[in-house]
Amino acid sequence: MTVTSNNLKDNAKLFGDIFTEAIKLELANYDHKTILMDLKKKFEPGKLTPLLTGQVSIKAAVNQYLTGNGLQDTIEDKTGIYKHREWRGPVDTLYDYVKWLELWGILGKWLLKHPVTNVSALLRYRWMAAYLTTPSFFDHNVPGFRGTMLRAGRMNLNTIAKLLTANMEDIFSADLNINPENENAKKYICIDAYMPKLITAGFSEHQGILAHLVPHYLPSIINHHLPEHYLDVTESYGVPADVCGLPSMESGVAIEDDFPKIGCCYISTNMPCDGSIMSSSILDRRFQLPTYVLNTPMRHTREDTQEYAIEELKECIKFMEKHTGETYDYNLLREACERWNEQNALRLEKWEMNATDTPPHYGASNWMYRIFTYQDACGSQVAIKNDRKVNKVMRKSLGKLRKYPQQTRHRAVVWNTVANMYSALDEWLLNCWGIEAVFEFIEHQGHRPIDTATVDSMLAGVAKVIQEATMRVHSKGGYNAYTDDLWLLVEQYDCDMIVMFDQISCKGPAAITGLLEEEARRRGIKMVWLKQDLVDARTISRRDMRDQINKYMEAVMNETPLDPTLRDFDDGESW
Amino acid sequence: MSKYFGGCDVGSTYGKCVILNQNGDICGHSIVRSKINPVETANFALAEAMAEIKDLKNAEALSYLVGTGYGRNKVPFADENISEISCHAMGVHITNAEVTGIIDVGGQDVKGIAIDTDGTVKNFAMNDKCAAGTGKFYEAMARAFEMTLEDFSKLSLTAENVIPITAQCTVFAESEVISLVGDGKPRDEIAAGLQMSIAKRCFVMAKKAGTDGLITMTGGCAKNDGLKQAIEHVLKLKIAELKTDPQLMGALGAAEFARQKGMVQVG
Ligand SMILES: Nc1ncnc2c1ncn2[C@@H]1O[C@H](COP(=O)(O)OP(=O)(O)OP(=O)(O)O)[C@@H](O)[C@H]1O
Numbered sequence: 001m002t003v004t005s006n007n008l009k010d011n012a013k014l015f016g017d018i019f020t021e022a023i024k025l026e027l028a029n030y031d032h033k034t035i036l037m038d039l040k041k042k043f044e045p046g047k048l049t050p051l052l053t054g055q056v057s058i059k060a061a062v063n064q065y066l067t068g069n070g071l072q073d074t075i076e077d078k079t080g081i082y083k084h085r086e087w088r089g090p091v092d093t094l095y096d097y098v099k100w101l102e103l104w105g106i107l108g109k110w111l112l113k114h115p116v117t118n119v120s121a122l123l124r125y126r127w128m129a130a131y132l133t134t135p136s137f138f139d140h141n142v143p144g145f146r147g148t149m150l151r152a153g154r155m156n157l158n159t160i161a162k163l164l165t166a167n168m169e170d171i172f173s174a175d176l177n178i179n180p181e182n183e184n185a186k187k188y189i190c191i192d193a194y195m196p197k198l199i200t201a202g203f204s205e206h207q208g209i210l211a212h213l214v215p216h217y218l219p220s221i222i223n224h225h226l227p228e229h230y231l232d233v234t235e236s237y238g239v240p241a242d243v244c245g246l247p248s249m250e251s252g253v254a255i256e257d258d259f260p261k262i263g264c265c266y267i268s269t270n271m272p273c274d275g276s277i278m279s280s281s282i283l284d285r286r287f288q289l290p291t292y293v294l295n296t297p298m299r300h301t302r303e304d305t306q307e308y309a310i311e312e313l314k315e316c317i318k319f320m321e322k323h324t325g326e327t328y329d330y331n332l333l334r335e336a337c338e339r340w341n342e343q344n345a346l347r348l349e350k351w352e353m354n355a356t357d358t359p360p361h362y363g364a365s366n367w368m369y370r371i372f373t374y375q376d377a378c379g380s381q382v383a384i385k386n387d388r389k390v391n392k393v394m395r396k397s398l399g400k401l402r403k404y405p406q407q408t409r410h411r412a413v414v415w416n417t418v419a420n421m422y423s424a425l426d427e428w429l430l431n432c433w434g435i436e437a438v439f440e441f442i443e444h445q446g447h448r449p450i451d452t453a454t455v456d457s458m459l460a461g462v463a464k465v466i467q468e469a470t471m472r473v474h475s476k477g478g479y480n481a482y483t484d485d486l487w488l489l490v491e492q493y494d495c496d497m498i499v500m501f502d503q504i505s506c507k508g509p510a511a512i513t514g515l516l517e518e519e520a521r522r523r524g525i526k527m528v529w530l531k532q533d534l535v536d537a538r539t540i541s542r543r544d545m546r547d548q549i550n551k552y553m554e555a556v557m558n559e560t561p562l563d564p565t566l567r568d569f570d571d572g573e574s575w
Numbered sequence: 576m577s578k579y580f581g582g583c584d585v586g587s588t589y590g591k592c593v594i595l596n597q598n599g600d601i602c603g604h605s606i607v608r609s610k611i612n613p614v615e616t617a618n619f620a621l622a623e624a625m626a627e628i629k630d631l632k633n634a635e636a637l638s639y640l641v642g643t644g645y646g647r648n649k650v651p652f653a654d655e656n657i658s659e660i661s662c663h664a665m666g667v668h669i670t671n672a673e674v675t676g677i678i679d680v681g682g683q684d685v686k687g688i689a690i691d692t693d694g695t696v697k698n699f700a701m702n703d704k705c706a707a708g709t710g711k712f713y714e715a716m717a718r719a720f721e722m723t724l725e726d727f728s729k730l731s732l733t734a735e736n737v738i739p740i741t742a743q744c745t746v747f748a749e750s751e752v753i754s755l756v757g758d759g760k761p762r763d764e765i766a767a768g769l770q771m772s773i774a775k776r777c778f779v780m781a782k783k784a785g786t787d788g789l790i791t792m793t794g795g796c797a798k799n800d801g802l803k804q805a806i807e808h809v810l811k812l813k814i815a816e817l818k819t820d821p822q823l824m825g826a827l828g829a830a831e832f833a834r835q836k837g838m839v840q841v842g
């Protein structure tokens with residue numbers, strides 16, 4: 001019997017069983033009341049209307065248009081709930097609304113396709129609740145957007161939703177926590193964080209699944225308070241509090257048994273850093289799957305490490321063959337690499353377009369899409385189709401007067417580990433201070449084409465893609481991966497500013513801050529350090545982050561905000 | 576009738592107020608301990624400073640007032656708020672135009688500020704979120720030594736050796752110090768160790784901000800002689816003296832901004 005059985009009776013009985021079990025678990029494991037209270041706080045009945053209907057309040061919209069109020073005026077303080085949808089002019093408001101409906105369509109289709117499974121997952125996993133607020137979260141990542149920015153942004157976001165729901169469908173259909181007797185579980189190869197799953201493309205009967213993406217990485221971006229619980233769990237377990245939040249949160253999810261139980265084997269890595277090695281050992285103990293540790297060279301820019309990287313991959317493939325019982329098919333890998341190459345070429349074209357005087361699309365709807373398609377949907381047809389569409393829209397807008405942003409002052413590279421807890425920072429930089437974050441460090445991960453001529457050349461390419469994962473291309477991976485690339489990008493994108501995240505628990509970059517300071521000064525580039533704690537808003541809140549930028553913009557740049565309503569506001573409970 | 580311009584610096588630990596006349600002379604000033612409510616602090620500091628000026632009856636009679644400091648958004652009567660970084664830079668600039676670098680050690684944060692030749696801020700760096708190496712830390716240490724703050728500030732001056740303090744955090748440093756005192760180590764040498772560790776933090780902030788040339792200290796801790804000596808030792812240069820109380824620099828800069836803006840407004 002599977003959860004997705006078409007037999008109504010089966011489903012009903014199963015649902016009953018799971019429901020009771022889930023409730024028990026829920027009450028045992030979670031502080032259920034807090035969850036409900038949080039939800040109630042966020043969705044006070046009176047405030048639900050614009051959220052559910054997505055209506056444009058004509059009166060409020062006209063008012064916004066006439067009085068030229070700022071963006072923050074459309075939003076409730078603290079909760080971040082929209083008082084009414086944003087007025088972007090007739091065409092763009094309609095476009096935004098249609099895309100918003102489309103998003104509900106995607107989510108609705110997914111929810112209704114396997115209602116039992118999804119409800120069970122909702123009750124079983126604390127992080128699932130975060131996904132329920134996806135539409136509002138997405139709204140917060142396109143504030144003020146019009147024209148090409150809006151189109152490219154919405155298209156990317158909806159594609160993430162499509163890919164994500166498909167991903168969840170796979171995971172839950174195979175999850176032994178939700179359905180203890182199912183055959184699907186063994187069809188998946190679990191993969192550790194920050195490593196693209198391209199390497200599993202050589203199997204036809206088995207599929208790679210990223211262990212971290214759905215359970216905590218994305219939820220930590222959607223609901224910036226979610227990680228707090230898992231961080232506390234890890235600390236109570238005895239791990240020191242100054243470990244980086246990313247592996248710490250991951251460990252908390254494992255300790256709480258909040259990872260789906262899935263897979264025939266597990267590929268763990270030393271990526272991105274020593275912090276994650278700590279979490280790997282906790283994960284390993286919880287997953288109880290045969291594990292292969294794929295060690296990738298830290299100094300990936302050096303050619304003499306590549307031979308080792310390729311050997312490691314070959315060993316890893318042997319390991320996967322053993323545990324899947326399936327022979328690795330290099331033709332399948334070749335096809336996947338070719339798709340990766342097409343995707344990559346489109347990405348590079350996008351980079352080129354963003355280096356022009358009128359960069360058409362950047363920000364959270366770009367970098368979140370990039371993370372997702374690099375790690376999970378690498379070579380995915382759905383993603384490639386979207387990339388083609390987005391690039392077409394972007395191409396059309398080149399050299400033309402932009403509808404948005406109309407007023408800008410600076411071009412910036414945003415460098416270093418991005419703060420999950422503040423996805424829409426780039427949007428705020430743009431709307432409040434006119435800073436165009438034309439290049440986010442995350443963009444920079446693996447972007448070299450793979451030579452598919454021979455098996456060895458292909459493996460060399462895949463090895464490189466894996467080594468150039470998030471964080472390896474800057475904070476961990478040798479100082480030159482950090483500094484040289486940064487200055488090259490500053491030149492290529494003609495930037496006058498660098499927004500440098502200072503992730504307080506990431507020890508890697510600490511040693512070279514002086515080097516960066518000096519070089520920035522030498523080049524006359526304004527570099528603003530932005531302290532953040534990645535997934536823990538309790539240490540440094542979003543408001544504190546904005547305050548640092550405000551101070552810099554006012555004291556050093558002598559500027560006043562473009563939209564004064566955005567200078568300082570409370571978004572403590574918002575997306 | 577004279578016109579007056581005010582600057583009110585509501586810091587985390589002290590509220591400071593400076594009142595200037597049209598010529599930029601200081602006519603009144605005050606330093607008061609911050610209250611929990613920043614509005615009260617501002618009112619109190621302003622009243623104290625105004626008490627020194629006979630023909631200034633109430634706050635409304637000030638031509639222009641600029642609020643600054645941690646509680647600057649809460650300053651009543653303020654015509655404008657300007658960040659304390661810009662205000663410290665301006666205060667120092669009008670006091671000694673040759674200074675190009677500032678180390679501001681207040682009650683709760685340490686800042687390094689690089690100033691341009693016109694008194695604007697070139698760059699700055701600060702440690703927030705952590706009280707180690709700030710005024711609050713000194714207050715805790717003085718308590719641990721059972722001394723007044725003033726006496727504790729001078730304690731290290733007589734030391735012949737420096738006992739290194741390894742803990743960076745206020746809480747841990749305090750217990751380290753207590754155990755050193757318990758071990759019977761000379762108190763002045765322990766104090767010298769503390770001063771040195773704080774001076775190093777200040778050094779980092781100054782470096783981060785890119786200060787060079789003539790450097791001065793502002794904030795209440797600029798009056799801490801032991802710290803000044805330690806910083807001079809770490810930076811290997813002499814700290815420039817200011818003719819006005821360094822703790823007033825933020826308020827003075829704010830008052831100067833008020834004077835500049837107010838004069839334009841008054842015409
Ligand atoms: N005479 C003195 N000798 C030594 N230290 C002093 C003296 N007077 C004040 N201080 C120190 O100065 C500190 C207060 O400095 P200041 O008024 O610049 O802080 P603040 O502006 O309130 O704080 P912040 O700028 O961090 O918000 C006190 O905590 C105290 O340690």
Ligand code: SF4
Pocket residue numbers: 244245246247272273274275276417471475476503505506507508
């Ligand atoms: S932010 Fe730094 S410490 Fe954290 S996982 Fe990334 S590289 Fe490691």
Ligand SMILES: [Mg+2]
Pocket residue numbers: 586587644659681682794825
């Ligand atoms: Mg101060």
